[in-house]
Amino acid sequence: MRFGFVLPGGTATQQLGLAVLAEEAGWDGVFVWEAPYGVDAWTLLAAMAQTTSRIRLGTMLTPLPWRRPWKVASQAATLDQLSNGRAVLAVGLGAITTGLHRMGDPTDRRTRAEMLDEGIDLIQGLWQGQLRFTGKHYNIDVSGREDLYRVARPVQQPRIPIWVVAAWPRPRSMRRALRCDGLLPATMDSAGTFRRTTPEDIRAMRRWLEEHGSMQGSFDIVTEGETPGDDADRAAAIVSPWADAGCTWWLEVRWQLPHESDERMREVRQRLAAGPPTARR
Numbered sequence: 001m002r003f004g005f006v007l008p009g010g011t012a013t014q015q016l017g018l019a020v021l022a023e024e025a026g027w028d029g030v031f032v033w034e035a036p037y038g039v040d041a042w043t044l045l046a047a048m049a050q051t052t053s054r055i056r057l058g059t060m061l062t063p064l065p066w067r068r069p070w071k072v073a074s075q076a077a078t079l080d081q082l083s084n085g086r087a088v089l090a091v092g093l094g095a096i097t098t099g100l101h102r103m104g105d106p107t108d109r110r111t112r113a114e115m116l117d118e119g120i121d122l123i124q125g126l127w128q129g130q131l132r133f134t135g136k137h138y139n140i141d142v143s144g145r146e147d148l149y150r151v152a153r154p155v156q157q158p159r160i161p162i163w164v165v166a167a168w169p170r171p172r173s174m175r176r177a178l179r180c181d182g183l184l185p186a187t188m189d190s191a192g193t194f195r196r197t198t199p200e201d202i203r204a205m206r207r208w209l210e211e212h213g214s215m216q217g218s219f220d221i222v223t224e225g226e227t228p229g230d231d232a233d234r235a236a237a238i239v240s241p242w243a244d245a246g247c248t249w250w251l252e253v254r255w256q257l258p259h260e261s262d263e264r265m266r267e268v269r270q271r272l273a274a275g276p277p278t279a280r281r
Helices: 012-024 041-051 069-082 109-127 146-151 171-178 199-211 232-245 262-274
Strands: 002-007 029-032 056-059 087-092 132-134 139-141 162-168 182-188 220-225 249-252
Touching: 002 012, 002 262, 012 029, 012 041, 012 262, 029 041, 029 087, 029 249, 041 056, 041 069, 069 087, 069 109, 087 109, 087 182, 109 132, 109 162, 109 171, 162 171, 162 199, 171 199, 182 199, 199 220, 199 232, 220 232, 232 249
Parallel strands: 002 029, 002 249, 029 056, 056 087, 087 162, 162 182, 182 220, 220 249
Antiparallel strands: 132 139
């Protein structure tokens, strides 16, 4: 299992310093929030690429239906070059609660699902030199400009890893993960309401993915939560059931901390400095 930290905010300078601290403390990845307005995630990640040498870097997450997918493809490829192959692209439908829907973008779930599917295909195609795409929501044609592909080619081949949100046990949503490199799991009850995911849910998702051929080679299953930095045994006890269930990444989060507070930065720095919660196996 690898261990990442989702930075809950702060100024660009503060977050850049936290990324350096994360690498020094032994974390495997740093992920940043892509807000409707605020510190630009991709500019920040590019700066992190220049001040770190080992950790994975990405967003958590990019609401792809509310972005231009060809622009996201360019941003992720640029980050991959600057970081020498350390980029991760995490995508989903986008949460209405973030306020992004107030920018005039579509909010209908079916429409956003269609845009997410097309966006993933378009991005993967561009990274592989396919400079035409025709779909219901997106149409591009930059054929004849193969030089664009050559200079923007990602370091990682055949592509930058894409992690996607998928809802269990919805087959259509889970099939989306089959076309990607990692699963950001969400779980729904029989009434169609999202509920807390459990390690048993992860086992069921993993079995489904294995049955449908997605666990051949490298495929990540990502979970998130909070662990204490001052009690290694307790931290390991929290993480271990998820590792045993088949998760390959644990993302440490601190979503509840207030924005723009000294307490927020102090707690994040302390938890980062304590190092990742190594799972007992």
